[in-house]
Amino acid sequence: MSEDRKGAGQKATGQKDTGHRETGHRETGQKDVGQIGRSAARKQAARDNPGPSPLRGIGVFGVIGWSVAVPTVAGAFLGLWLDRAFPQDFSWTIALILGGVVIGAALSWAWIEREKGE
Secondary structure, X not given: OOHHHOXXXXXXXXXXXXXXXXXXXXXXXXXXXXHXXXXXXXXXXXXXXXXXXXXHHHHHHHHHHHHHHHHHHHHHHHHHHHHHHOOOOOOHHHHHHHHHHHHHHHHHHHHHHHHHHO
């Protein structure tokens, strides 16, 4: 019988083809020890370092929001008190609100830079 007439499951040598690629594994289908070790290390790394969570992003927005809002509102209240207690030609309230925004932005910037390092 010629090669093209043999059954699809037989090789030219007369051996039956099992459909498995020749990967260097044993006939029983066992994996190489090195491959198992690499697979285990990859899985362990995925467990130890999970990707970013959507909830973490929401938490970041909250921290940044509070970092800006608290100094701004504190500046507004302090400014209102100073405007009543020590009136000036300028508004303490506006000046301290702007100061609170600047302080809040600096706090947020520092927090983001610290989080990038982790």
